[in-house]
Amino acid sequence: xxxxxxxxxxxxxxxxxxxxxxxxxxxxxxxxxxxxxxxxxxxxxxxxxxxxxxxxxxxxxxxxxxxxxxxxxxxxxxxxxxxxxxxxxxxxxxxxxxxxxxxxxxxxxxxxxxxxxxxxxxxxxxxxxxxxxx
Numbered sequence: 668x669x670x671x672x673x674x675x676x677x678x679x680x681x682x683x684x685x686x687x688x689x690x691x692x693x694x695x696x697x698x699x700x701x702x703x704x705x706x707x708x709x710x711x712x713x714x715x716x717x718x719x720x721x722x723x724x725x726x727x728x729x730x731x732x733x734x735x736x737x738x739x740x741x742x743x744x745x746x747x748x749x750x751x752x753x754x755x756x757x758x759x760x761x762x763x764x765x766x767x768x769x770x771x772x773x774x775x776x777x778x779x780x781x782x783x784x785x786x787x788x789x790x791x792x793x794x795x796x797x798x799x800x801x
Contacts, residue, residue: 677695678697682773682775683772684773685697687769687771692711696709703745713771716773717771738756740754743755756773
């Protein structure tokens with residue numbers, strides 16, 4: 668699958684990037700994915716890391732083709748079954764080599780969620796302060 672330059676570029680991404688086959692078997696995962704998800708080899712399925720999106724009855728290829736332009740909020744699961752919030756974006760290219768037809772780009776949302784919670788908390792505190800002044 669691909670050449671060394673392609674792998675190097677994908678490994679430089681801060682997102683988790685996976686390419687997978689028609690059955691969902693992972694063919695490539697960049698180093699961020701291996702570090703974040705704690706898998707140490709490519710013997711797993713996209714269903715293992717995104718079970719909330721790919722239940723057993725979902726056809727992975729059809730789902731990816733139908734949702735290629737969508738950003739989906741979900742959780743990504745580590746090998747130890749813990750998870751964290753992410754934004755998932757699918758890629759599908761019928762004309763690409765088989766190994767590069769289906770991909771998922773997974774963006775970690777933990778920091779954004781944390782900041783959002785802090786902002787909401789600050790807003791609530793401000794409302795309380797304003798109410799007490801009335």
